[in-house]
Amino acid sequence: MRNGPGSRYALRTAALAYLAVILVVPCSMIVYHTFKDGLEPVWDALTDPAFLHALRLTLLTVAIAVPANTIFGVVCAMALVRRKSDRGSWFFNAAIGLPLALSPVVVGLSLILVYGQDGWFGGWLVDSGIQVIFSIPGIVLATMFVTLPFVVREVIPVLREVGTDQDEAAWTLGASKAQTFWRVTLPAIRWGVAYGIVLTTARALGEYGAVAVVSGRLAGQTETLTIHVDEQYLRFNEVAAYTTSLVLALLAVLTLVAMNVSKPRTQKEVADVDRRPPGDEALR
Amino acid sequence: MSIAVRQVTKRFGSYVAVDDVSLAIASGSLTALLGPSGSGKSTLLRIISGLETPDEGEVSILGQNVTGVPPQKREVGFVFQHYAAFKHMTVRDNVAFGLEIRKRPKAEIKARVDELLGLVQLDGLAGRYPAQLSGGQRQRMALARALAVEPKVLLLDEPFGALDARVRKELRGWLRRLHDEVHVTTVLVTHDQEEAMDVADRVTVMNEGRIEQSGKPRDLYEHPANEFVMSFVGPVNRLGEAWIRPHDLELRLEPNGATSEAMIERIVHLGFEVRVELVLDDGRYVSAQVTRAEAEELELVEGGIVFVRPSRTTVFSGAATLPDPL
Amino acid sequence: MTAPAAVAALELTFAASLLVVAVNAVTGTLIAWVLVRDNFRGRSVVNALIDLPFALPTIVAGLTLLAVYGPKSPFGGWADVSYTRTAIVLALLFVTLPFVVRAVQPVLVELDREMEEAAASLGARPATIFRRIVLPNLMPAVLSGAALSFGKAVGEFGSIVLISGNIPFDTEVASVHIFKAIEGDDPAAAAAVSVVLLVLSFAVLVGADVLERRSRRHDA
Numbered sequence: 001m002r003n004g005p006g007s008r009y010a011l012r013t014a015a016l017a018y019l020a021v022i023l024v025v026p027c028s029m030i031v032y033h034t035f036k037d038g039l040e041p042v043w044d045a046l047t048d049p050a051f052l053h054a055l056r057l058t059l060l061t062v063a064i065a066v067p068a069n070t071i072f073g074v075v076c077a078m079a080l081v082r083r084k085s086d087r088g089s090w091f092f093n094a095a096i097g098l099p100l101a102l103s104p105v106v107v108g109l110s111l112i113l114v115y116g117q118d119g120w121f122g123g124w125l126v127d128s129g130i131q132v133i134f135s136i137p138g139i140v141l142a143t144m145f146v147t148l149p150f151v152v153r154e155v156i157p158v159l160r161e162v163g164t165d166q167d168e169a170a171w172t173l174g175a176s177k178a179q180t181f182w183r184v185t186l187p188a189i190r191w192g193v194a195y196g197i198v199l200t201t202a203r204a205l206g207e208y209g210a211v212a213v214v215s216g217r218l219a220g221q222t223e224t225l226t227i228h229v230d231e232q233y234l235r236f237n238e239v240a241a242y243t244t245s246l247v248l249a250l251l252a253v254l255t256l257v258a259m260n261v262s263k264p265r266t267q268k269e270v271a272d273v274d275r276r277p278p279g280d281e282a283l284r
Numbered sequence: 285m286s287i288a289v290r291q292v293t294k295r296f297g298s299y300v301a302v303d304d305v306s307l308a309i310a311s312g313s314l315t316a317l318l319g320p321s322g323s324g325k326s327t328l329l330r331i332i333s334g335l336e337t338p339d340e341g342e343v344s345i346l347g348q349n350v351t352g353v354p355p356q357k358r359e360v361g362f363v364f365q366h367y368a369a370f371k372h373m374t375v376r377d378n379v380a381f382g383l384e385i386r387k388r389p390k391a392e393i394k395a396r397v398d399e400l401l402g403l404v405q406l407d408g409l410a411g412r413y414p415a416q417l418s419g420g421q422r423q424r425m426a427l428a429r430a431l432a433v434e435p436k437v438l439l440l441d442e443p444f445g446a447l448d449a450r451v452r453k454e455l456r457g458w459l460r461r462l463h464d465e466v467h468v469t470t471v472l473v474t475h476d477q478e479e480a481m482d483v484a485d486r487v488t489v490m491n492e493g494r495i496e497q498s499g500k501p502r503d504l505y506e507h508p509a510n511e512f513v514m515s516f517v518g519p520v521n522r523l524g525e526a527w528i529r530p531h532d533l534e535l536r537l538e539p540n541g542a543t544s545e546a547m548i549e550r551i552v553h554l555g556f557e558v559r560v561e562l563v564l565d566d567g568r569y570v571s572a573q574v575t576r577a578e579a580e581e582l583e584l585v586e587g588g589i590v591f592v593r594p595s596r597t598t599v600f601s602g603a604a605t606l607p608d609p610l
Numbered sequence: 611m612t613a614p615a616a617v618a619a620l621e622l623t624f625a626a627s628l629l630v631v632a633v634n635a636v637t638g639t640l641i642a643w644v645l646v647r648d649n650f651r652g653r654s655v656v657n658a659l660i661d662l663p664f665a666l667p668t669i670v671a672g673l674t675l676l677a678v679y680g681p682k683s684p685f686g687g688w689a690d691v692s693y694t695r696t697a698i699v700l701a702l703l704f705v706t707l708p709f710v711v712r713a714v715q716p717v718l719v720e721l722d723r724e725m726e727e728a729a730a731s732l733g734a735r736p737a738t739i740f741r742r743i744v745l746p747n748l749m750p751a752v753l754s755g756a757a758l759s760f761g762k763a764v765g766e767f768g769s770i771v772l773i774s775g776n777i778p779f780d781t782e783v784a785s786v787h788i789f790k791a792i793e794g795d796d797p798a799a800a801a802a803v804s805v806v807l808l809v810l811s812f813a814v815l816v817g818a819d820v821l822e823r824r825s826r827r828h829d830a
Contacts, residue, residue: 007736008648015644016656018637022703023662029677030670032684094816101758101814103765104668105785106804109792113801165368168335169426171355172362173382173433183381187372199664206667209767209785213792226667226768233673233772242677245670252665259665260658267716 030249034242045243054228062204065144069200073151074193081159099148107145108213111138134216139224142210147203151196158192158269191265198262202255206248286311286469287332287437292341294327301327303493314463314470316484318477324493325473326441333439334358346436361430365442367422369414375425376410382433400428420451438470456483477517489513511600521570525599530573532596535582543591551586560584615778616803619787627763630702631756638710639752646718663707668768675701676773693775698783701769706759713755714748721747750821757818765807
């Protein structure tokens with residue numbers, strides 16, 4: 001549909017203006033407020049042991065959550081896509097998506113209700129000397145929960161499109177199921193997996209609500225980077241808060257770059273499949 | 285017998301895809317499983333390969349019962365309609381895949397891959413990826429890949445279905461020549477009767493999960509077992525109980541006692557052959573097939589009148605006498 | 611924690627979320643349209659930026675919104691909407707930006723141009739073509755993106771907690787109410803409000819799934 005040039009510019013201006021106001025202006029404020037008082041406060045903020053600990057804790061959380069959810073995601077996607085029947089699929093899809101739709105605060109609450117002192121497993125855990133809530137395991141658990149869906153959701157459509165032909169070919173050529181998975185299936189979906197990993201990492205780095213509920217917020221012990229931002233702000237250490245925010249924002253930009261590299265390749269993976277005409281499967 | 289299928293049945297829910305089918309395929313032959321969509325031919329092929337398991341019956345390959353054996357262990361080569369190329373691997377790696385699984389030495393793999401690429405005329409393309417090949421090239425690669433591990437049996441599931449008409453014809457002839465050179469027992473599934481008749485030593489016609497007839501292409505054409513086979517393997521006129529091939533309808537300029545009058549509605553020049561679409565006195569349509577020479581000799585024109593007589597009629601009802609169709 | 615406060619929080623949450631979703635349905639479609647059908651320098655950068663609200667931690671988003679719309683805003687006092695409901699809406703618009711855009715974009719890309727060309731050849735003007743040909747085909751994607759926005763908005767916490775002031779009966783949203791209940795050692799109250807939120811989230815997700823399937827109804 002050909003818009004006249006007038007309407008095209010109008011639409012473009014409207015869209016870009018909206019984006020500028022809602023998106024760009026706020027984000028550029030981070031830089032301004034970080035360096036507002038010069039470089040020294042920034043350096044102090046970055047060398048603050050509390051900040052460094054928060055950084056380490058955040059990275060630790062990511063290092064656990066991402067590989068765990070990647071494995072879970074691929075296994076889950078294979079189980080869901082390669083089923084014989086379609087029964088209850090709607091339920092599994094909704095259940096997998098649940099962490100995405102839940103308020104992070106509710107996620108934190110559920111963890112407390114299950115693993116907290118008075119929770120279902122809480123008493124037993126405390127007796128065994130394992131402290132989950134208000135301590136690091138709780139933070140890791142919360143992060144794992146909220147990042148659960150990403151790999152699954154990205155891999156499922158790719159797996160579906162790739163289909164089983166290549167796997168079947170590998171079987172007829174003598175490859176075992178395990179060999180087929182590593183050498184044929186996984187490479188065929190690798191960009192879907194990659195994109196899912198990027199999304200998982202981004203969310204793990206930036207999670208606030210769920211972690212805020214389960215963490216004890218003890219500086220130097222159970223603060224993640226996001227909690228550190230909040231804590232510093234509440235103590236009127238604005239520069240420290242903005243500095244940490246800038247660090248997180250830069251990580252966000254890196255994430256955007258990674259997303260933009262892997263997403264088109266995912267879509268290409270899906271689009272590239274030799275088209276089979278619809279209805280063929282029914283005839284087998 | 286290379287492949288023996290005994291009383292195999294396969295259901296998908298309440299739908300019976302293969303219904304008590306028994307079939308024997310001779311060593312070294314090229315057999316076509318021919319039939320319309322939904323006839324069960326693909327399912328039967330997949331059962332032979334081990335990609336599907338039958339609900340009843342058994343499958344033997346070279347005398348060994350392989351009914352419960354997974355495809356990995358059956359040593360069958362399988363070629364898919366949509367190539368099933370390993371997109372992330374080069375042509376060379378695709379063809380080498382089976383050999384690598386069997387952990388053959390690198391030198392042997394390289395030699396064998398080169399040999400096969402030469403056989404399928406893909407030399408020089410070893411370093412390319414499937415996405416860079418044409419459909420016909422991809423299918424040749426798939427064939428080379430299947431043949432690399434020296435399968436006992438080669439199974440092809442509508443291998444040319446995704447290709448252009450011209451490429452399809454080319455590859456058809458090429459497959460036949462390849463078979464003559466390599467002599468692997470081959471089973472080809474197709475819905476294209478011309479393809480089946482052109483390429484195969486034996487053709488098995490299937491319909492609704494059952495075998496209608498098995499035999500040499502010529503036998504199927506000239507002595508079809510029933511109406512389905514007759515109408516599937518070639519064009520046919522049906523007049524009441526009588527079935528008449530277009531080339532068995534003689535055209536004359538003068539009546540004699542046995543002919544009927546007909547008006548020429550349309551003349552279609554299909555290269556060497558000429559199809560003459562006719563309307564009989566009673567309004568029924570038939571088509572006759574004559575050579576170009578005959579058409580010229582008879583000076584056929586659209587709107588003209590000719591007199592037709594069947595030189596050969598087939599009836600399936602088991603009637604005692606041949607009723608006069610015209 | 612009082613029940614009326616909880617109800618007020620829930621009402622505010624849903625009202626704000628519905629408003630935000632309505633705005634997003636329009637702006638998201640507009641942005642997707644410009645990104646797909648228009649071509650300008652820097653388009654790919656703009657396209658990448660759409661995902662920023664997703665990549666940025668919510669608390670950072672909250673802080674930056676405070677910097678722009680708060681008491682120390684460089685844009686002067688009139689931009690100070692801190693501790694108001696406007697702030698909540700602005701925060702939600704930020705975090706829900708990508709959903710409708712990303713839902714509509716692929717559909718727009720796949721849209722068969724020939725339908726529009728056929729309409730044009732039959733005499734329809736661009737606005738009519740958009741209204742009667744393009745929009746009906748986009749609607750399922752818009753609805754699906756709107757549903758996801760709604761789910762996100764309803765539960766949003768980090769970006770709101772700094773700028774809204776969290777004043778009960780005024781600017782306290784459901785997620786903040788729950789948070790306060792937990793901190794106030796009243797998990798039962800927190801759980802009650804959470805259940806309402808949970809039921810709604812699940813309903814939204816199932817709804818989004820249904821809408822997605824409906825959109826495939828028209829595909830060949």
